[in-house]
Amino acid sequence: MQRIINNPDLVVEDMLKGFLKNHKDIVAETENPRVIKYVNAPAAGKVGIVTGGGSGHKPAFIGYIGKNMVDAVAVGEIFSSPTAKAFFEAFKEADGGKGIACLYGNYAGDNMNVKMAKQMAEMEGLEVKTVVANDDVASAPKEESQKRRGVAGEILMWKVGGAKAAKGGSLDEVIAAAQKAIDNTKSVGIGITPCTIPSVGKPNFQIKEGTMEVGIGHHGEPGIKVADLATADEMAQIMLDIILPDQPFESGDEVVVLLSGLGATPIMEGYIVYNKVEQILSEKGIKVHRSYVGNYFTSLEMMGVTLTLMKLDDELKELIDMEVDTMGMKQFQK
Amino acid sequence: MQRIINNPDLVVEDMLKGFLKNHKDIVAETENPRVIKYVNAPAAGKVGIVTGGGSGHKPAFIGYIGKNMVDAVAVGEIFSSPTAKAFFEAFKEADGGKGIACLYGNYAGDNMNVKMAKQMAEMEGLEVKTVVANDDVASAPKEESQKRRGVAGEILMWKVGGAKAAKGGSLDEVIAAAQKAIDNTKSVGIGITPCTIPSVGKPNFQIKEGTMEVGIGHHGEPGIKVADLATADEMAQIMLDIILPDQPFESGDEVVVLLSGLGATPIMEGYIVYNKVEQILSEKGIKVHRSYVGNYFTSLEMMGVTLTLMKLDDELKELIDMEVDTMGMKQFQK
Numbered sequence: 331m332q333r334i335i336n337n338p339d340l341v342v343e344d345m346l347k348g349f350l351k352n353h354k355d356i357v358a359e360t361e362n363p364r365v366i367k368y369v370n371a372p373a374a375g376k377v378g379i380v381t382g383g384g385s386g387h388k389p390a391f392i393g394y395i396g397k398n399m400v401d402a403v404a405v406g407e408i409f410s411s412p413t414a415k416a417f418f419e420a421f422k423e424a425d426g427g428k429g430i431a432c433l434y435g436n437y438a439g440d441n442m443n444v445k446m447a448k449q450m451a452e453m454e455g456l457e458v459k460t461v462v463a464n465d466d467v468a469s470a471p472k473e474e475s476q477k478r479r480g481v482a483g484e485i486l487m488w489k490v491g492g493a494k495a496a497k498g499g500s501l502d503e504v505i506a507a508a509q510k511a512i513d514n515t516k517s518v519g520i521g522i523t524p525c526t527i528p529s530v531g532k533p534n535f536q537i538k539e540g541t542m543e544v545g546i547g548h549h550g551e552p553g554i555k556v557a558d559l560a561t562a563d564e565m566a567q568i569m570l571d572i573i574l575p576d577q578p579f580e581s582g583d584e585v586v587v588l589l590s591g592l593g594a595t596p597i598m599e600g601y602i603v604y605n606k607v608e609q610i611l612s613e614k615g616i617k618v619h620r621s622y623v624g625n626y627f628t629s630l631e632m633m634g635v636t637l638t639l640m641k642l643d644d645e646l647k648e649l650i651d652m653e654v655d656t657m658g659m660k661q662f663q664k
Numbered sequence: 665m666q667r668i669i670n671n672p673d674l675v676v677e678d679m680l681k682g683f684l685k686n687h688k689d690i691v692a693e694t695e696n697p698r699v700i701k702y703v704n705a706p707a708a709g710k711v712g713i714v715t716g717g718g719s720g721h722k723p724a725f726i727g728y729i730g731k732n733m734v735d736a737v738a739v740g741e742i743f744s745s746p747t748a749k750a751f752f753e754a755f756k757e758a759d760g761g762k763g764i765a766c767l768y769g770n771y772a773g774d775n776m777n778v779k780m781a782k783q784m785a786e787m788e789g790l791e792v793k794t795v796v797a798n799d800d801v802a803s804a805p806k807e808e809s810q811k812r813r814g815v816a817g818e819i820l821m822w823k824v825g826g827a828k829a830a831k832g833g834s835l836d837e838v839i840a841a842a843q844k845a846i847d848n849t850k851s852v853g854i855g856i857t858p859c860t861i862p863s864v865g866k867p868n869f870q871i872k873e874g875t876m877e878v879g880i881g882h883h884g885e886p887g888i889k890v891a892d893l894a895t896a897d898e899m900a901q902i903m904l905d906i907i908l909p910d911q912p913f914e915s916g917d918e919v920v921v922l923l924s925g926l927g928a929t930p931i932m933e934g935y936i937v938y939n940k941v942e943q944i945l946s947e948k949g950i951k952v953h954r955s956y957v958g959n960y961f962t963s964l965e966m967m968g969v970t971l972t973l974m975k976l977d978d979e980l981k982e983l984i985d986m987e988v989d990t991m992g993m994k995q996f997q998k
Contacts, residue, residue, distance in 0.1 A: 561669065598675065599667060604686050623686045
């Protein structure tokens with residue numbers, strides 16, 4: 331295993347130390363070493379935005395802490411859920427007296443731990459409402475969309491929820507905006523190489539040379555099919571053929587496109603895919619209002635890409651365009 | 665080769681198309697398809713900042729085009745120099761009537777082509793002055809520092825030169841600031857896996873499993889030594905042992921630290937190394953004024969890290985802290 335680590339069982343601890351030192355203008359530690367907060371959190375009179383999830387997906391999740399986005403994050407081990415206690419304490423760190431919007435992804439461990447944390451918070455009189463991201467269309471059919479996993483679309487949910495809270499929205503308004511964001515968001519991924527959890531030391535799944543896994547999950551969950559490795563243009567078409575009919579996205583729609591590398595894919599390859607994505611959307615009369623290409627939600631050193639589209643209305647457009655200053659996303663108000 | 669491309673001979677073309685579409689608020693195409701410029705370039709009365717180099721190092725070079733940084737970039741094929749014509753036309757795109765500062769890295773092809781481009785510009789009455797980055801201490805001994813290659817320290821040179829130009833500096837002032845920046849900057853890299861140029865289809869060098877190449881260049885140029893794969897903390901120490909005595913950096917100094925992944929190394933591993941780098945510097949009484957950790961100057965899907973330190977004075981501090989808005993570096997004025 332060619333990796334740059336110390337003790338494989340302490341990669342999260344070591345990473346957090348460096349992250350806190352490097353981004354001390356944005357993030358701060360808390361009493362719980364598995365809870366990281368925005369330096370300016372809590373903000374009195376503002377709904378607190380909390381998320382959490384397993385490590386290894388950087389910038390997700392802690393990389394989206396910051397101005398107009400996430401206030402506190404519960405940090406899990408590599409690819410595993412944070413504890414209920416970490417979620418609960420993240421709620422408290424983000425509590426500005428107007429309630430907490432916990433915006434997280436649909437995984438069994440996270441669901442269970444957020445539910446317990448919410449009960450703990452309610453016993454202390456802290457109101458917590460949740461939105462569960464389920465943007466990964468490859469993980470279940472549309473009729474069972476509540477079973478779908480949350481993937482890179484979570485970023486757009488945090489962006490929208492965080493902006494709504496920053497604008498002074500009530501807890502119900504923030505939850506409604508974040509729910510609308512994720513309801514309007516669909517994602518799919520293609521993996522072309524596996525990844526290795528440091529403490530395991532070898533890949534826990536395989537992708538055969540010359541093939542690709544269409545619909546792969548962020549932890550190597552099997553996708554829709556294994557196919558011969560396609561060109562970048564073909565991948566763009568394959569991914570759009572999966573997500574466009576699912577929303578559906580249609581002529582006249584305005585969208586945000588988020589094209590994320592899975593970690594080890596050179597950034598230039600993301601642009602090659604994006605070129606075709608934008609061309610196909612344009613031919614279909616779908617207008618790209620804003621696009622993001624880069625490593626926004628990764629899986630250690632997996633190679634591959636995920637494509638996320640969010641359908642916009644006026645409210646979502648305004649919230650997506652709001653200034654943001656986090657490690658993973660910096661955007662100037664223009 | 666598990667990669668996300670179309671025609672391996674057209675990766676630069678395809679990438680540029682997607683890059684221009686995704687970053688149309690920052691960059692624009694020019695008549696020469698191998699010259700990309702800032703949307704607001706040229707700015708009348710401002711020194712134009714130009715650079716250029718081979719592709720495959722994203723965000724370098726085109727990712728540093730933008731507000732308060734680079735005005736125009738000459739784009740080369742993967743790992744090879746842009747043409748003299750591309751440099752010349754980049755000069756013209758950046759020309760606001762106050763001269764051009766061409767700030768580039770010390771490679772034979774770039775030196776030759778910049779020299780020719782400069783002659784072409786002079787024949788048209790356009791004044792061009794250059795700074796040649798040579799921050800890679802592993803590539804030649806200190807007595808022959810003019811032979812050293814330019815690596816990630818180039819980013820700090822562009823940051824400083826771009827800021828000085830934005831503040832209204834004359835061509836001589838911009839050149840002096842950029843020269844001081846690179847004179848105060850030292851870098852070294854460690855590679856742990858090779859990379860594959862798409863049109864070649866296989867790695868053009870090897871790094872044996874369980875080993876690492878200390879002092880590796882951005883194109884796989886051999887380093888100082890091949891050693892057993894070390895821990896992240898050991899790598900931090902090894903890299904600092906090489907660059908600290910070279911400047912030298914000493915107690916009381918204030919520095920910028922730039923720790924870049926080489927492409928496929930998970931971002932979290934960069935933070936693990938940075939944690940130790942900061943600790944060692946702190947123990948030595950060297951203060952980190954600002955730090956950057958991420959994929960700032962990569963080599964396709966190579967795994968590894970580079971460490972860059974710049975010694976600051978008041979002028980460099982002010983220029984480094986200036987707001988910047990590019991694909992590769994976004995920084996709010998605080």
